[in-house]
Amino acid sequence: MKLKIAVLPGDGIGPEISRVGVNVMKAVAERFGHDFEFEYGLAGAAAIRTVGDPFPEETLRLCKDSDAVLFSAVGDPAYDNNPDAKVRPEQGLLAMRKQLGLFANIRPIQTFPGLEDKSPLKEEIVKGADFVCVRELTGGMYFGEKFESDDKAYDTNMYTRPEIERILRVAFQLASRRRRHLTVVDKANVLASSRLWRKVAQEMEKEWPDVTTDYMFVDNASMKLIQDPRFFDVIVTENTFGDILTDEASVISGSMGLLPSSSIGESTPVFEPIHGSWPQAAGLDIANPLAQVLSVAMLLEHFGLAEEGKAVRDAVDASIRQKVVTPDLGKGGKSDYGTEAVGRWLTAWICSAAV
Ligand code: IPM
Numbered sequence: 001m002k003l004k005i006a007v008l009p010g011d012g013i014g015p016e017i018s019r020v021g022v023n024v025m026k027a028v029a030e031r032f033g034h035d036f037e038f039e040y041g042l043a044g045a046a047a048i049r050t051v052g053d054p055f056p057e058e059t060l061r062l063c064k065d066s067d068a069v070l071f072s073a074v075g076d077p078a079y080d081n082n083p084d085a086k087v088r089p090e091q092g093l094l095a096m097r098k099q100l101g102l103f104a105n106i107r108p109i110q111t112f113p114g115l116e117d118k119s120p121l122k123e124e125i126v127k128g129a130d131f132v133c134v135r136e137l138t139g140g141m142y143f144g145e146k147f148e149s150d151d152k153a154y155d156t157n158m159y160t161r162p163e164i165e166r167i168l169r170v171a172f173q174l175a176s177r178r179r180r181h182l183t184v185v186d187k188a189n190v191l192a193s194s195r196l197w198r199k200v201a202q203e204m205e206k207e208w209p210d211v212t213t214d215y216m217f218v219d220n221a222s223m224k225l226i227q228d229p230r231f232f233d234v235i236v237t238e239n240t241f242g243d244i245l246t247d248e249a250s251v252i253s254g255s256m257g258l259l260p261s262s263s264i265g266e267s268t269p270v271f272e273p274i275h276g277s278w279p280q281a282a283g284l285d286i287a288n289p290l291a292q293v294l295s296v297a298m299l300l301e302h303f304g305l306a307e308e309g310k311a312v313r314d315a316v317d318a319s320i321r322q323k324v325v326t327p328d329l330g331k332g333g334k335s336d337y338g339t340e341a342v343g344r345w346l347t348a349w350i351c352s353a354a355v
Pocket residue numbers: 074075090093094243274276
């Protein structure tokens with residue numbers, strides 16, 4: 001298969017994990033005889049510094065001209081503590097989501113055999129947890145009308161029926177292919193926007209009789225995620241709730257560095273880790289590249305390359321089994337392997353399919 005990939009390494013640890021992701025894709029191309037072409041674009045603080053825009057027109061064009069985007073991370077502490085900053089790296093990510101119409105963000109949460117003890121939760125609670133959070137990504141407070149002055153500020157949490165319907169459709173479809181259990185997470189006891197979500201979901205539920213649909217308030221869901229994560233199969237929720245719940249859910253896996261995501265919608269799909277740019281670790285060769293590598297697996301699977309995706313997942317499982325991991329997953333937070341070494345091991349494994 002011929003695929004053109006737009007690579008956006010971004011900031012912080014982004015370039016390091018991006019290199020590993022690209023090398024893994026090259027290894028897959030070599031082993032399975034595909035033709036993957038990579039073209040690089042600027043995003044985030046790196047783009048602000050170079051051209052003054054966190055998501056330049058040229059990057060948008062590159063994304064639109066590509067089959068998929070392999071994104072890494074954006075964010076820079078220089079902007080975090082400056083509420084007056086006019087442009088922020090994160091605006092680049094939000095602009096990309098909006099301009100590519102990426103309304104559905106799929107975040108699978110799983111535990112990895114051999115890493116159960118990495119979670120701060122008890123092993124008997126997290127073992128076998130396996131669910132997907134479908135986060136709405138182009139609406140809600142992130143994009144609603146805003147106002148900001150020294151005395152007053154607000155963000156508007158607005159959703160329209162078509163926006164709710166299209167994300168629910170993705171979630172129902174996913175649930176019907178999995179264990180057929182969908183949990184709609186909202187705050188319908190307080191928020192008008194949530195009440196519309198619930199109303200639309202209750203209408204659509206009838207079209208999916210084979211899916212068991214239940215409804216949970218977001219505060220309750222945040223507790224249930226920790227108490228009984230195996231309860232969940234597919235969660236669907238609005239942008240802000242999905243942002244918060246998926247960071248929380250990452251502690252089930254044991255490391256933020258393990259969770260990939262795909263964002264799909266009207267234009268080119270984007271594949272990216274759920275973690276941020278971890279600026280403190282930039283250049284130290286300690287960042288876990290697995291979330292990026294698993295994002296590559298999701299990319300391959302998106303294009304129907306199931307065997308290729310499995311090869312990548314098998315390589316990840318093997319590296320964990322053989323303890324070829326970065327310090328976050330090592331014993332006592334230590335490891336002899338860095339980002340690059342883990343990447344080399346994974347590509348060698350994929351090329352030879354046995355180590
Ligand atoms: C995420 C991130 C982003 C978000 C930030 C970097 C804007 O936290 O992808 O979850 O809030 O959506």
